[in-house]
Amino acid sequence: MTKGVCILGSTGSIGVSTLDVLRLNKAAYSVQALTANKNMDLLLAQCIEFKPNYAVIPEPELAEKLRKKLQHSDAADTVVLSGEDSLASVTELQQVDIVVAAIVGAAGLLPTLAAANAGKKLLLANKEALVVSGDLLMSAVSKSGATLLPLDSEHNALFQCMPAGYRAGQCAAGIRKLILTASGGPFLHTNKAALAQVTVAQACAHPNWSMGKKISVDSATMMNKGLEVIEASYLFDMRADQIEVLVHPQSIVHSMVDYIDGSILAQLGQPDMRTPIAHALAWPDRQYSGVSALDFLSNNQLSFEAPNDEVFPCLRLAYNALKEKGTAPAVLNAANEVAVEGFLNESIRFVDIPAVVEKTLTSASIVAADSIPAVLQADSEARLLAQQFMRAYQ
Ligand code: NAD
């Protein structure tokens, strides 16, 4: 029996890598739904190759263009849907077994939540959705009986190092701490003064991973690791003080679990997202990913160092938001999305990103994150505040 797959964000870096893995394991999967935001041409090519039952593109004009182009193609049976709600509804289809949540940012929250509520096998790359909604997403997973598997390389590594039978959301016994590794990004060892001058191209040129622009900038500011600390806290039910970040520039050890008996379990491999994607798609089995084995003799220098909170304050801001709880993580995330966008548009400098996030966190009112409307409200208010603060730097 093939498994029906829906990819939210199929035209992005994770979406394309997922389709690479599916192409290698064609007999095991059928692509049911693909979604994209703007890249209609790539979505068209993906539809022609994978012939999904549904393709979603939110803007009606783009959807109409896609419909016309598909009409006389090999994928004439693909139904094209528009509107934000269609992103959620394709995750709920009966023929969909697996949903890959690979939209970037809080924009992915509602469709990811819909997949969780529908009890699907949910492969989570979209960390911002979990950072924003926290316990709400985790309880949707446990109520519906959905299976949540992390795609983020660090969290997938931690999941693989958990005891047999482990399910995301459980607090496994016998763990002293989780050790999240961080490459340090393109500006590891760059001093604060030099950081003020860095360009968008430099910030997006990650030394080890090829990723979308937003996560590349987050990796350069270390906010990505901050978001990942929050993500790990919800996925593995751990407190902030049980999660440590260790800079490991080679990105070979993807993360580690430190057990109370002194054992440390690590997952190692090439820095290639097809490994966690193949693992989570096939879990609890294994399948080919197209990634070659790690050669230890040519990767014989693995080094570790402490993160520099003074030069990269985003990590500290994220720890503080996690400790504060409530809507603080949603506010942190929204302010960061606005500031990163501002940097990518060249309206603010790289070093202004943490300043905008910190000011927004200080002035936003933090309330209980007890409903999706409450977190969405916190998200919109934080975006307005962050835009105001950003004007001071333009
Ligand atoms: P990307 O920018 O390459 O792709 C994003 C995808 O989301 C695209 O398909 C885009 O069309 C879609 N999208 C963007 N905005 C949307 C909106 N408003 N509505 C609907 N669709 C929208 O991003 P990426 O690098 O693939 O990252 C995706 C997610 O996975 C992010 O949350 C990121 O943090 C996480 N992640 C990525 C990597 C990686 O290696 N790229 C690794 C770990 C985690």
Ligand code: MG
């Ligand atoms: Mg990661």
